Amino acid sequence: MLRRQHHFWDGRWNSKINSEMRRGGKIKKSKDFPAFNILLEKQKKSYTIDTVNETEMEQLMKFIHVSDVHLGIKPDEGKPWSEKRAQDIWDSFAEVIGAAVELKPDFLLISGDLFHAQPLKKELREVNYLFSRIPQTKIILMAGNHDYLRTKSYYLTMEWEENVYFFRQEEPGHFDFEEENVSIYGLSYWHREIGEPVYDSIIPEDLSKINILLVHGGDLQHIPYHPKHILENGFDYIAAGHIHKGGQQIPGRAVMAGSLEPTDKNDVGSHGYWLGTIDKEHTDIHFHPVKKCEYCHEVYPVTGKTTNFKICEWAKTLLAERPGYQYFRLFLRGKVSPDTGFDTAKLEEFDRVVDVTEQLSPDYDYEKLKENYKDTLLGNYIEEMERRPQDVVTKKALEYGVNALLGYKICR
Numbered sequence: 001m002l003r004r005q006h007h008f009w010d011g012r013w014n015s016k017i018n019s020e021m022r023r024g025g026k027i028k029k030s031k032d033f034p035a036f037n038i039l040l041e042k043q044k045k046s047y048t049i050d051t052v053n054e055t056e057m058e059q060l061m062k063f064i065h066v067s068d069v070h071l072g073i074k075p076d077e078g079k080p081w082s083e084k085r086a087q088d089i090w091d092s093f094a095e096v097i098g099a100a101v102e103l104k105p106d107f108l109l110i111s112g113d114l115f116h117a118q119p120l121k122k123e124l125r126e127v128n129y130l131f132s133r134i135p136q137t138k139i140i141l142m143a144g145n146h147d148y149l150r151t152k153s154y155y156l157t158m159e160w161e162e163n164v165y166f167f168r169q170e171e172p173g174h175f176d177f178e179e180e181n182v183s184i185y186g187l188s189y190w191h192r193e194i195g196e197p198v199y200d201s202i203i204p205e206d207l208s209k210i211n212i213l214l215v216h217g218g219d220l221q222h223i224p225y226h227p228k229h230i231l232e233n234g235f236d237y238i239a240a241g242h243i244h245k246g247g248q249q250i251p252g253r254a255v256m257a258g259s260l261e262p263t264d265k266n267d268v269g270s271h272g273y274w275l276g277t278i279d280k281e282h283t284d285i286h287f288h289p290v291k292k293c294e295y296c297h298e299v300y301p302v303t304g305k306t307t308n309f310k311i312c313e314w315a316k317t318l319l320a321e322r323p324g325y326q327y328f329r330l331f332l333r334g335k336v337s338p339d340t341g342f343d344t345a346k347l348e349e350f351d352r353v354v355d356v357t358e359q360l361s362p363d364y365d366y367e368k369l370k371e372n373y374k375d376t377l378l379g380n381y382i383e384e385m386e387r388r389p390q391d392v393v394t395k396k397a398l399e400y401g402v403n404a405l406l407g408y409k410i411c412r
Contacts, residue, residue, distance in 0.1 A: 060278065061107070061180050061210060061277065062106050062107075062275075063106060063109055063278065064096065064099065064100055064103075064107070064109065064275055064276075065239045065257050065274040065275075065276060066096055066274070067112060067113065067239075067240070067242070067259070068112070068241050068242065068244055068257070068258065068263075069089065069113065069114050069260045070146065070259065071114060071115045071119070072086075072115050072117060072123060075264065075293075076327070076354055081327075081351075088261060090126075093127075093130070093260060095290060096108075097133055097134060099275075099288070100133075101133055101134055105137055106137065106138065107137065107138050107180075107182070107184070108137050108139045109212070110140065110141045110142065111215060111240055112143065112145070112147075112188075112189070112214075112242060113144035113145065113147055113216065114141065114143075116146055117146060118147060118153060119147060124154055128161055131160070132161050134163070135161070135162070137163060138163050138177065139161075140165050141165065141167070142188045142189075143155060143188035144242060145192055145193065145242070148190060149168070149170075149188050149189065165184075166188075170189065170191070170194075172187045173186070173187065174186070176209075180210070181209050183204060184213075185211065185213045185235075186213065186215075193222060195220060198223050198225075199213060199215055199225040200225055200226055202233065203233050204234040204235060207234045210278055211236050212235065212237045213237075213238050215238055216241045217240075218243050222242055227249045227253070236278060236283065237253060238253065238254035239255065241257050244259040244262070245258055245269060246287070248285065252285055255274055261290060261293055262293055262295050265295050265327070266295070267295055268294075270294070271294075272290040273288055291325055292325055293327060294325055295327050295328075295329065295354070296322070296327070297329045298331070299330075299332075300333070302335070303334055304337060304363060306334070308342055308343050311342060315330060315347055316350070319351065326352070327353075328352060328353050329354050330347060331359055332356065332358045332359065332360060333359040334360060334361075335360070335362065336360050336361075336362070338362040338364070361399055362402070362408070366398075366402075369382060369402070378402065385397060385398040386398075
């Protein structure tokens with residue numbers, strides 16, 4: 001019968017199930033307990049707790065899916081917090097291992113770029129130690145385009161823990177796990193770029209098994225692929241990596257994990273890892289955020305009345321009100337007098353401000369300029385540009401040309 005256990009997703013599972021058991025009540029479908037809902041869907045009826053047996057629960061293979069950890073990278077190099085950010089990435093990966101210690105998934109799927117570059121021996125030893133903490137979990141590992149394999153790569157000579165299954169070849173292969181009725185397919189990069197759609201042609205050998213494909217790619221230089229086509233080939237789940245913005249490409253069936261932590265100031269939004277349960281009929285997948293760093297892009301609307309003091313006050317308030325794990329790119333955007341200048345260097349000295357970008361255009365009165373500079377090069381230039389189609393290129397050419405003729409620095 002269903003034993004007292006910690007549910008893979010949510011600690012609330014344990015208390016809810018046992019509470020109902022004590023009352024002799026019925027367990028009905030609930031958004032709180034997705035794995036249990038799978039069992040309900042299979043039989044299309046309400047279950048009493050006595051009808052759900054341990055075997056059915058264990059048929060749901062559990063996994064963690066993570067990608068693009070980029071161990072060894074130093075984000076925002078040159079900034080005072082760069083070393084901390086580098087350590088944050090190691091700590092976040094250790095957090096994933098900690099989740100595996102607690103939740104005991106059957107598999108940990110790592111879809112490439114575990115390291116930012118060729119790993120050093122000491123880095124591999126650290127990772128292998130972390131893997132040793134979860135002997136009950138089978139770890140499926142591949143090299144991506146950043147940590148791609150070479151003949152003398154330490155990846156190949158590392159004596160991995162017994163629970164580590166590493167794809168060593170660039171040709172597709174697979175690992176079979178009879179106990180879980182699972183086959184996992186994949187490859188490792190041996191080149192920085194692979195332009196052929198290799199994944200689209202892989203066909204699972206045994207469709208009665210749960211077939212999972214580890215993917216690293218998704219653009220023209222890094223194994224372009226078509227999730228729908230791969231699923232039609234017989235795969236039950238696509239565990240993808242490479243693109244740092246994560247999400248479900250096909251709900252419940254194909255997931256781009258995204259990077260575990262943002263590694264660049266343009267990696268905005270939430271980052272983390274994915275928790276899943278799967279059998280031949282159902283997949284249930286949830287995102288688990290990691291909150292050690294989040295990059296945010298914030299815009300200050302510049303007007304003719306904007307001053308350096310006002311921008312600095314805005315930035316200080318922003319930093320004080322937002323949580324300490326957020327780092328900022330600031331954008332100054334609007335129309336200003338062409339002789340206006342802002343002290344962006346001072347703003348970039350603020351803690352957690354990565355950089356400041358001016359996106360400014362001159363606030364010209366072109367009608368007045370035409371009148372004041374009638375029959376001159378400047379006046380004729382404005383009239384000529386106004387006769388052309390008013391697209392983005394023409395408008396920028398007008399701004400830059402007027403700036404140059406008036407002797408002002410081009411607004412950025």
